[in-house]
Amino acid sequence: MSRRGTAEKRTAKSDPIFRNRLVNMVVNRIMKDGKKSLAYQILYRAVKKIQQKTETNPLLVLRQAIRRVTPNIGVKNKT
Template sequence: MSRRGTAEEKTAKSDPIYRNRLVNMLVNRILKHGKKSLAYQIIYRAVKKIQQKTETNPLSVLRQAIHGVTPGIAVKQDV
């Protein structure tokens, strides 16, 4: 038996502008050399372009895009 306690699950924080956890998770995925401010600039520019071109809520478009690329079935490998 381990003497250490179990690790608590960390919840993702929300981003400062849209208050959305999905945006913050995406920023953490595209971090380049630890430059989080650069990653935020990239995401916010992309969201602004989505807003201008589609004239809809850019967060719903982002959510649909993420949902479209995630696999529907989890694949397990036998080792």
């Protein structure tokens, strides 16, 4: 048994421009070698292109894309 206390759950912070936690989580997944500013540039460029092509709210498009990619059921390892 560990003598330390349990770690408290932290909520993800929101990004500086859209004030959205989902955007910040996507940036953390994109991040290469700890360069978060580069990941923000990549994502904001993509969001800008989505805005120009579809002329809708790019956050809704991002949310729909993530919802379509995630599996509907949980997958467990068989160990």
